Amino acid sequence: MTKLSVVGIFANLDEDALGDVERHINRKTYAAGAQIIEPEADSSDVYLILSGRVRIVNYSLSGREITLEEIGAGGCVGQLSAIDGEPRSACVFAVDDTDVGILSPANFEKVVKSHPSVAWNVISELARIVRTSTRRIVDVSTLGANERVIAEILRRAQQVCDDKGAATLSPVPVHSEVAGRVSTSRETVARVMGSLGRKGLVNKIDSGLHVPDVRRLEEFLSESIH
Amino acid sequence: MTKLSVVGIFANLDEDALGDVERHINRKTYAAGAQIIEPEADSSDVYLILSGRVRIVNYSLSGREITLEEIGAGGCVGQLSAIDGEPRSACVFAVDDTDVGILSPANFEKVVKSHPSVAWNVISELARIVRTSTRRIVDVSTLGANERVIAEILRRAQQVCDDKGAATLSPVPVHSEVAGRVSTSRETVARVMGSLGRKGLVNKIDSGLHVPDVRRLEEFLSESIH
Known part of the structure; x- marks a missing residue:
């Protein structure tokens, strides 16, 4: 018990x-x-x-x-x-x-x-x-759906960022769970994650979702907003 | 003191x-x-x-x-x-x-x-x-700006609703304050309030903003959403 x-x-x-x-x-x-x-x-x-x-x-x-x-x-x-x-x-x-x-x-x-x-x-x-x-x-109130997905991934990465500025989210975030949390659709999360992957900002590894450079993800979000 | x-x-x-x-x-x-x-x-x-x-x-x-x-x-x-x-x-x-x-x-x-x-x-x-x-x-996450303004006025009216189903918000809500609270612009609040006024759902009286029939305002919001 x-x-x-x-x-x-x-x-x-x-x-x-x-x-x-x-x-x-x-x-x-x-x-x-x-x-x-x-x-x-x-x-x-x-x-x-x-x-x-x-x-x-x-x-x-x-x-x-x-x-x-x-x-x-x-x-x-x-x-x-x-x-x-x-x-x-x-x-x-x-x-x-x-x-x-x-x-x-x-x-x-x-x-x-x-x-x-x-x-x-x-x-x-x-x-x-x-x-x-x-x-x-x-x-x-202020971000579009795409930016909210990136901001959510960034926040999770910042919480587990190592001293080299990289992070691994383990297990890989489930698209539907991220979608519910930032008030958007599963499809939007899938699209944004695909785009981040193609830019090399995130990539799937055996142990989870790897963010090789958390600072670069932050800059990318900042550029998307302004 | x-x-x-x-x-x-x-x-x-x-x-x-x-x-x-x-x-x-x-x-x-x-x-x-x-x-x-x-x-x-x-x-x-x-x-x-x-x-x-x-x-x-x-x-x-x-x-x-x-x-x-x-x-x-x-x-x-x-x-x-x-x-x-x-x-x-x-x-x-x-x-x-x-x-x-x-x-x-x-x-x-x-x-x-x-x-x-x-x-x-x-x-x-x-x-x-x-x-x-x-x-x-x-x-x-789920309502448009217009509906959020109506929902905010409705909530305030429900809090001071009398036993005849009417309410008076006193003083009249300031547009910029409502706008900040529901994450939209002052102009949107002004437009929505004007439209509610023309429909007779709210009207300004000496003591504040009068909502003659709170239930009708609720039905109007419900119809706007579905």
């Missing part, structure tokens, strides 16, 4: 405190593809991802699907409704087989209020989401 | 606790138009808005300005850097003459960790920002 200590917001809790939280948790397993949170359901539970991977998606007024985030083991979803009591803002699906721990809103609030370190970790996690969202709002 | 009790995140603190926070605060006044937070500055202070109004803006890679939010008395800006230690994500300007209380990141963390109610209020405020951002990402 996966320990609760994998959960990021509980990172600073000692064994006693973790044992106390464990008593308020219901464990459940979802098969890949299963829906974990549906907006219509009248529930405000918090889901702690113990193993596996989930995708948070939202739908436009016209029904188009927008991927907001993918979250792996240690993450936490569904906290917004537990915090403000409002309806669910999004759907959550299991991408892989996923084990979760489920915490009621009342118990979530109790744990947050009894453990300053948990409160601070929840605050840090929400701050991270706000930063990511802000960047995405600016991108999608 | 404005009392600290106007600040939303301190709503549940008693006089003693407020006095304790007061000792860690520096007060400062900014004239309308002054820059309060600049991204280049190496500061992670939190700004508590005691009176007045501020605008949070971000800039695209090509330099276009995007309004993220306007915040009035009782609000709080600059907390992201105090939380994660990363550079400022945006600029903040005083819209009106604005009094602020400035709290260092160390003192902000101390207050949050010593008062569970403050921690919960900070969490609630961040959750509100995440919800607003998510809605905006979905809108800007």
Whole structure:
């Protein structure tokens, strides 16, 4: 059984405190593809991802699907409704087989209020989401679809850039996943990736997608915009 | 001197606790138009808005300005850097003459960790920002500029809708402010507002912008999308 200590917001809790939280948790397993949170359901539970991977998606007024985030083991979803009591803002699906721990809103609030370190970790996690969202709002408001794809690849490359200025994204980013994340179509991602490949800005290797010169990709994006 | 009790995140603190926070605060006044937070500055202070109004803006890679939010008395800006230690994500300007209380990141963390109610209020405020951002990402990813303007007016009307289904937005929304908020131009907002006016969906009255039938505005938006 996966320990609760994998959960990021509980990172600073000692064994006693973790044992106390464990008593308020219901464990459940979802098969890949299963829906974990549906907006219509009248529930405000918090889901702690113990193993596996989930995708948070939202739908436009016209029904188009927008991927907001993918979250792996240690993450936490569904906290917004537990915090403000409002309806669910999004759907959550299991991408892989996923084990979760489920915490009621009342118990979530109790744990947050009894453990300053948990409160601070929840605050840090929400701050991270706000930063990511802000960047995405600016991108999608001001860049064309092609540039948003390049900006997304660039951001991922910058996060794993080595001291020679190269990066390898491993595994190779899935076109449909990138498309959902930057609000465009899979076809657009495929076209842009093909074009970057022909320019030598990226190339597929055994271990993933190689970006030989991250700075050059940045310059290319900058030239595309101005 | 404005009392600290106007600040939303301190709503549940008693006089003693407020006095304790007061000792860690520096007060400062900014004239309308002054820059309060600049991204280049190496500061992670939190700004508590005691009176007045501020605008949070971000800039695209090509330099276009995007309004993220306007915040009035009782609000709080600059907390992201105090939380994660990363550079400022945006600029903040005083819209009106604005009094602020400035709290260092160390003192902000101390207050949050010593008062569970403050921690919960900070969490609630961040959750509100995440919800607003998510809605905006979905809108800007899937709606055209005209529809985003209508959706913004509709959301504001829904918030103040009376039991007869009518709403008055007071004061009349400023076109440039709406434009910044939905990532379009002032001219587009003016054109859409003119068109809504001619259709009788909105009309200017002494006290503000009147929406005689909020439901009809919602139907009009829905028809524009499909």
